[in-house]
Amino acid sequence: MLLRERAWGGLSVVLVCAGLAACSSPRRAPAPVEDRGSVRPGTVAPAPAAAAPAARATPLPGAENEGKPGYHTVRPGETLIRIALETGQNWRDIARWNNLDNPNVIEVGQVLRVTPPPGQAVAAAPAASEAQRAAPPASASSSVLPPLNAGSAPRASTPAPAASQPQASGGEDDVAWAWPTGGAASVLAGFDEQKNKGIDIGGRAGDAVLAAADGRVVYAGAGLRGYGNLIILKHNNTYLTAYAHNQALLVKEDQAVRKGQKIAEMGSTDTDRVKLHFEIRRQGKPVDPTRYLPAK
Numbered sequence: 418m419l420l421r422e423r424a425w426g427g428l429s430v431v432l433v434c435a436g437l438a439a440c441s442s443p444r445r446a447p448a449p450v451e452d453r454g455s456v457r458p459g460t461v462a463p464a465p466a467a468a469a470p471a472a473r474a475t476p477l478p479g480a481e482n483e484g485k486p487g488y489h490t491v492r493p494g495e496t497l498i499r500i501a502l503e504t505g506q507n508w509r510d511i512a513r514w515n516n517l518d519n520p521n522v523i524e525v526g527q528v529l530r531v532t533p534p535p536g537q538a539v540a541a542a543p544a545a546s547e548a549q550r551a552a553p554p555a556s557a558s559s560s561v562l563p564p565l566n567a568g569s570a571p572r573a574s575t576p577a578p579a580a581s582q583p584q585a586s587g588g589e590d591d592v593a594w595a596w597p598t599g600g601a602a603s604v605l606a607g608f609d610e611q612k613n614k615g616i617d618i619g620g621r622a623g624d625a626v627l628a629a630a631d632g633r634v635v636y637a638g639a640g641l642r643g644y645g646n647l648i649i650l651k652h653n654n655t656y657l658t659a660y661a662h663n664q665a666l667l668v669k670e671d672q673a674v675r676k677g678q679k680i681a682e683m684g685s686t687d688t689d690r691v692k693l694h695f696e697i698r699r700q701g702k703p704v705d706p707t708r709y710l711p712a713k
Contacts, residue, residue, distance in 0.1 A: 477524055477526045477527045477528070478515070478524075478527050478528070479515070479527060479528030479529060479530070480526075480528055481528075482528045482530070483528045486532075487530060487531060487532035488528050488529065488530055488531065489503075489504060489528070489529050489531045490526065490527070490528050490529075491523050491524060491525055491526060491527045491528075491529065492525065493525050495523075495525075496523075496640060496641065497511060497512065497517075497520050497521075497523060498636055498638075498640050498641050498649075499641055500529065500531065501635070501636070501649075502636075502641070502649060502657065502659065502698065502701070503701050504531040504532075504701040505654075505655070505656075505657055505698055505699070505700045505701030505702075506531055506532075506701070507635040507651055508520065508635065508636060509635070509670075509671075510533070511529060511530070511531055514529075514530045514531075514533065514534055514537070515529050515530055589653040589654060589655040589656070590655065592630045592652055592653070592656055592709075593630060593631075593676060594629055594630055594676075594697075594709045594710050594711065595627065595629055595630065595676050595677055595710070595711065596627070596629070596710055596711070596713065597618070597626055597627050597628070597629045597658070597660060597693060597695050598618050598620060598624065598625070598626065598627065598683070598693055599624075599625055599627065601713075602618045602619055602620050602624075602693075603618070603619045604616050604617070604618055604619075604707075605617040605618065605619045605692055607705075607707070608703075608704075608705040608706065608707065610703060614696055614703035615659065615694055615695050615696030615697070615703060615706060616694075616695055616705075616706050616707065617692045617693070617694050617695075618692060618693045618694075618695060619691070619692055620683045620691060620692065620693065621683070621691060622664055622682075622683060622684055622685065622691045623664065623682050623683065623684075624682065624683040625679045625682065625683075626648075626660050626663060626679065626680055626681035626682065626683055626693055627676075627677050627678065627679055627680065628650060628658075628674045628675065628676055628677065628678045628680050629650075629658050629676065629695070629697070629710070630650075630652050630656075630658070630676045631652065631673075631674070631675050631676050632650035632651055632652040632658070632673075632674055633650065633651055633671065633672065633673050633674070634648060634649070634650060634668050634669065634670050634671060634672045634673075634674060634680075635649050635650065635651045635657070635670065635671075636648065636649040636670060637649075637666045637668060637669055637670050638666075639686065639687075642687070643687060644659070644661040644662070644687060644694070645661055645662040645663065645684070645685075645686025645687030645688060646661075646662065646663040646664065646665070646666055646681070646684065646686045646687075647659060647660065647661045647663070648660045648663065648666055648668065648680055648681055650674065650680075655699055655700055656697065656698065656699055657696075657697075657698040657701075658695070658696065658697055658698070659694075659695070659696040659698070660680065660681055660693060660694075660695060661687075661688075661693070661694035661695075661696075662683075662684055662685060662686050662687060662688045662691075662692060662693060662694055663681035663682060663683060663684050663686065663693075664682050664683065664684025664685070664686065665681060665682040665684070666680070666681050667679060667680055667681055667682070668680045668681075697709055
């Protein structure tokens with residue numbers, strides 16, 4: 418046994434050690450060793466790379482045409498009706514140009530042709546006949562697109578000018594427009610390219626909704642979210658008009674209509690009050706209807 422004497426503040430303290438080993442500092446266990454490969458001291462090792470997603474077995478239809486003019490890549494939430502409205506086309510034409518067996522089934526990332534293939538320009542359709550104008554109202558279409566008849570091509574969607582109203586020399590930009598409502602209906606909300614792609618016109622439930630120009634019905638149904646019961650008319654290869662939130666639809670797809678013809682009844686479907694949301698689209702792009710409609 419070893420005795421050691423130290424003094425602290427005038428006091429003598431005797432330390433008794435059982436041996437030299439007992440008086441030495443306690444021995445610490447070595448720190449665990451982490452293998453960081455070639456990472457230098459002081460740096461953070463990178464997180465392990467995530468596993469790469471499995472490659473798609475087959476490419477989506479039309480993938481080779483992505484980014485080309487005249488083609489559209491399907492985005493999340495889009496339907497064929499919305500794509501047709503945004504590109505100024507008839508959904509039936511788009512389905513036919515892309516050989517879609519079921520127009521209700523399209524995939525995100527799929528690339529669709531949205532302009533006529535070479536040599537397949539949309540032909541002119543006949544103007545409305547007396548029989549068509551006297552036809553009984555059709556019931557509203559389902560939100561699901563009807564199947565295309567593979568045995569026969571759908572009718573062309575672009576109307577020719579009526580015989581009594583020859584086309585102006587200025588071409589397709591010269592459409593004889595009229596207001597889609599009668600009387601002194603008030604404009605509740607004006608055009609805003611980002612927030613309101615048309616104008617909202619007030620009225621009462623059941624008020625007449627009128628065709629703003631001669632044309633053909635390319636859609637009648639409730640398959641476009643935010644529009645309620647909707648009618649889309651195609652007037653020529655340049656212009657479409659849309660009539661939304663109706664309580665009743667009085668025309669059916671592929672029917673020719675005349676300017677001022679009653680096509681629907683005003684309502685409040687998919688909105689908070691009775692109103693008509695009216696759009697004019699030039700080559701699919703929304704434009705301010707008040708720049709086209711006559712002054713009231």
